[in-house]
Amino acid sequence: MKITPTDLGLAARVVHVSKSFGIGQGAVVALSDVSIGIRRGQFTAIMGPSGSGKSTLMHIMAGLDTPTSGEAWLGDTQITALDDTALTRLRRRRIGFVFQSFNLVPTLSARDNILLPFELDGRTPTADEQGWINTLCDTLRITDRLTHRPHELSGGQQQRVAIARALATRPDLVFADEPTGNLDSRTGREVLALLAEACSKFGQSIAMVTHDPVAASYADRVLILADGKVVHELGPSTPEQISGYMLAMDRAS
Amino acid sequence: MRMRLGDYTASILVTMLSSAFGVLLLQGTSVLTTIISGDDIAQKESVQVALSLVSVIFFAIAVYVGGVVTANTVGTVIAGRTRVIALYRLVGASASSLRRAVAADGLLVGVVGSVLGLAVASILTPVSVSIGVATDAIPSARYDLFPVILAVPVLAVVLVTWLASWVGSRRILEVTPIQAGAAAVEPSREDIASHPVRNAGAFILIGVGVLLLAGGIALGMVNMLGVLVAMLGGILSFTGVVLGAPLFLPAILRSTGRMLGSGPAAKVAAANAVRNPARSTRATIGVVIGVTLVTMFAVASQGYVDMIMKGREAYPADYQGIDETLAVTIGVFAVLFGFSALIAAVGMVNNLSLSVLQRTREIGLLRALGFTRTQIRRMILAESVQMTVAAVGFGLVLGILYGWAGAQSLLGSILGGGFMLPSVPWLVVLGAIVAAAALSTAASIAPSRRATRISPVAALAVE
Numbered sequence: 001m002k003i004t005p006t007d008l009g010l011a012a013r014v015v016h017v018s019k020s021f022g023i024g025q026g027a028v029v030a031l032s033d034v035s036i037g038i039r040r041g042q043f044t045a046i047m048g049p050s051g052s053g054k055s056t057l058m059h060i061m062a063g064l065d066t067p068t069s070g071e072a073w074l075g076d077t078q079i080t081a082l083d084d085t086a087l088t089r090l091r092r093r094r095i096g097f098v099f100q101s102f103n104l105v106p107t108l109s110a111r112d113n114i115l116l117p118f119e120l121d122g123r124t125p126t127a128d129e130q131g132w133i134n135t136l137c138d139t140l141r142i143t144d145r146l147t148h149r150p151h152e153l154s155g156g157q158q159q160r161v162a163i164a165r166a167l168a169t170r171p172d173l174v175f176a177d178e179p180t181g182n183l184d185s186r187t188g189r190e191v192l193a194l195l196a197e198a199c200s201k202f203g204q205s206i207a208m209v210t211h212d213p214v215a216a217s218y219a220d221r222v223l224i225l226a227d228g229k230v231v232h233e234l235g236p237s238t239p240e241q242i243s244g245y246m247l248a249m250d251r252a253s
Numbered sequence: 254m255r256m257r258l259g260d261y262t263a264s265i266l267v268t269m270l271s272s273a274f275g276v277l278l279l280q281g282t283s284v285l286t287t288i289i290s291g292d293d294i295a296q297k298e299s300v301q302v303a304l305s306l307v308s309v310i311f312f313a314i315a316v317y318v319g320g321v322v323t324a325n326t327v328g329t330v331i332a333g334r335t336r337v338i339a340l341y342r343l344v345g346a347s348a349s350s351l352r353r354a355v356a357a358d359g360l361l362v363g364v365v366g367s368v369l370g371l372a373v374a375s376i377l378t379p380v381s382v383s384i385g386v387a388t389d390a391i392p393s394a395r396y397d398l399f400p401v402i403l404a405v406p407v408l409a410v411v412l413v414t415w416l417a418s419w420v421g422s423r424r425i426l427e428v429t430p431i432q433a434g435a436a437a438v439e440p441s442r443e444d445i446a447s448h449p450v451r452n453a454g455a456f457i458l459i460g461v462g463v464l465l466l467a468g469g470i471a472l473g474m475v476n477m478l479g480v481l482v483a484m485l486g487g488i489l490s491f492t493g494v495v496l497g498a499p500l501f502l503p504a505i506l507r508s509t510g511r512m513l514g515s516g517p518a519a520k521v522a523a524a525n526a527v528r529n530p531a532r533s534t535r536a537t538i539g540v541v542i543g544v545t546l547v548t549m550f551a552v553a554s555q556g557y558v559d560m561i562m563k564g565r566e567a568y569p570a571d572y573q574g575i576d577e578t579l580a581v582t583i584g585v586f587a588v589l590f591g592f593s594a595l596i597a598a599v600g601m602v603n604n605l606s607l608s609v610l611q612r613t614r615e616i617g618l619l620r621a622l623g624f625t626r627t628q629i630r631r632m633i634l635a636e637s638v639q640m641t642v643a644a645v646g647f648g649l650v651l652g653i654l655y656g657w658a659g660a661q662s663l664l665g666s667i668l669g670g671g672f673m674l675p676s677v678p679w680l681v682v683l684g685a686i687v688a689a690a691a692l693s694t695a696a697s698i699a700p701s702r703r704a705t706r707i708s709p710v711a712a713l714a715v716e
């Protein structure tokens with residue numbers, strides 16, 4: 001019998017993935033031979049210095065970009081083998097995103113942005129889903145800004161709307177690229193607590209890229225990237241432990 | 254700040270067309286006048302006056318269309334470069350210096366395009382005249398093909414292009430350095446509604462324009478020069494329409510948007526067009542101009558023919574030999590409106606594709622969220638259908654009004670003329686509608702293919 005990623009309890013994984021941009025002299029190797037799994041129901045943080053390949057890894061895992069070599073899986077689906085339409089459908093139904101910036105459709109109000117994934121699927125949220133969306137908006141403190149368009153919101157508010165949208169459909173996996181980068185520390189902590197709670201209470205799987213040891217301390221697991229490779233993995237850790245490790249890594253290089 | 258050369262290809266083409274058109278018109282008028290003075294008809298003098306008037310009018314319209322198109326293009330380019338402009342402002346460039354730089358580019362475009370146009374006409378006319386003489390289509394005579402007055406259209410086109418890029422670049426003044434950090438946003442409908450000076454200006458222009466149109470028609474009952482008054486009225490009122498369009502276009506777009514259906518692509522498309530009045534206006538105004546022009550010319554030529562026929566019925570003796578003149582002038586009319594329609598079409602295609610390309614990033618985001626390529630294309634197509642329908646309807650109304658006013662004010666005073674209701678050659682108008690629809694569809698589909706071909710990540714990284 002073949003063991004599938006789902007049997008292993010993995011929401012997603014990449015196997016021997018490499019990614020380089022450009023060819024010849026000017027080529028940049030963003031990822032070299034990375035193999036990792038994101039566990040189901042867990043909050044995984046991905047850390048590493050700027051340019052270490054975090055965003056690139058996230059894009060490949062989410063089917064937004066294709067690796068130069070290697071495979072990427074979402075559950076039992078090998079996404080590196082899918083055509084564009086299948087990939088799109090998969091993103092729509094099974095993946096949520098929060099990008100580093102430019103997250104919202106500028107012409108749509110905050111509410112319409114949050115409802116867009118449902119709209120794309122040609123349906124309206126069920127009563128249960130609507131309840132979840134309301135909880136999300138309340139926790140993220142955006143309920144009274146839902147009729148506004150993105151440019152009328154602060155950077156942090158925009159980021160929170162994007163988080164609500166990513167979590168609204170309860171996708172198999174949510175990718176978040178520095179979701180708290182734009183937030184003050186209090187709102188940041190609340191957002192992180194919400195993400196952690198979504199994992200622990202509702203079994204949501206989340207992969208979050210971050211530079212912030214405090215943010216990473218909310219995660220169940222911390223993967224550390226350097227120069228396109230996974231160089232270390234930590235279990236639940238305190239901010240001090242994480243920054244201690246990062247500092248040691250800095251000194252070693 | 255310099256714009257990319259690619260942004261200007263269409264503007265140079267438009268400028269070239271306008272200037273070539275002006276030069277060709279003058280040369281054509283000169284040839285026609287020579288031919289007609291060879292004949293002996295009672296209405297010779299007034300036909301001559303009418304011809305000169307007509308060429309002035311057609312040229313003014315072409316230059317005006319070219320100007321609106323250029324201003325529109327500059328506006329679109331600048332809207333797409335808001336962040337870059339904001340960055341320049343952030344590092345200390347003043348808004349007015351940036352604007353001057355854009356206007357200077359406009360002057361350059363004007364000079365290059367205008368000279369190219371002169372060159373094209375200088376080759377085209379002598380060749381056509383020799384062919385005409387050789388085939389006995391026109392009598393052999395001494396035609397003055399290069400009167401000094403040719404400098405007028407060439408210079409006029411340069412000036413108008415310069416002015417148009419100055420007007421079109423006014424948006425630069427509204428860009429604040431803060432926008433460097435934010436996603437570029439178009440003003441909302443509320444922002445636009447709260448532009449009291451501009452909106453008042455639009456209404457005043459429309460009001461004064463309509464009064465002048467009426468005055469021109471009244472004056473036209475006694476003198477051909479009424480057409481000049483009417484033309485001024487037409488230009489003023491149309492300018493008012495262009496200025497005020499962001500104000501009332503959303504309402505029209507909302508009603509045309511309803512017919513798109515309710516799929517996600519259609520819904521987002523409908524929302525896009527309505528929530529982004531400035532962008533929709535820039536994209537739509539080209540179609541409005543095109544349809545207005547063709548309809549106007551069709552209605553005007555029909556009015557011209559009808560009026561002459563009416564006169565001939567009443568005074569057959571005075572209209573002897575008019576048939577030949579009529580045939581020639583209608584032929585010339587056809588070419589004339591072809592030219593202006595071409596200018597409008599170039600502007601329209603360029604604007605639509607620019608505005609789709611500028612949305613690469615938004616398209617990347619939608620793709621990341623789960624819009625398939627097909628859905629994106631359907632969305633763009635739906636937007637363009639929605640805008641085209643609104644624009645065609647709008648253009649039809651304006652075109653019929655202007656065309657009728659033109660014919661009436663020019664010919665109301667001729668022998669046996671008088672007052673006539675507009676008659677619309679529906680076949681020509683239908684052709685224009687089909688052409689506008691086909692062009693605007695093609696102009697938005699081609700770039701949407703380009704924008705969806707790249708990966709969502711690459712699209713998101715695009716400025």
Ligand SMILES: Nc1ncnc2c1ncn2[C@@H]1O[C@H](COP(=O)(O)OP(=O)(O)OP(=O)(O)O)[C@@H](O)[C@H]1O
Pocket residue numbers: 021022028029030048049050051052053054055056057
């Ligand atoms: N489209 C591209 N073309 C060329 N090089 C690229 C491209 N995208 C990323 N890179 C390079 O790949 C490497 C990894 O980039 P990536 O965006 O994944 O880094 P990151 O870890 O997310 O950094 P940051 O923390 O600054 O966001 C970098 O060296 C970057 O310059």
Ligand SMILES: [Mg+2]
Pocket residue numbers: 054055056100177
């Ligand atoms: Mg990154």
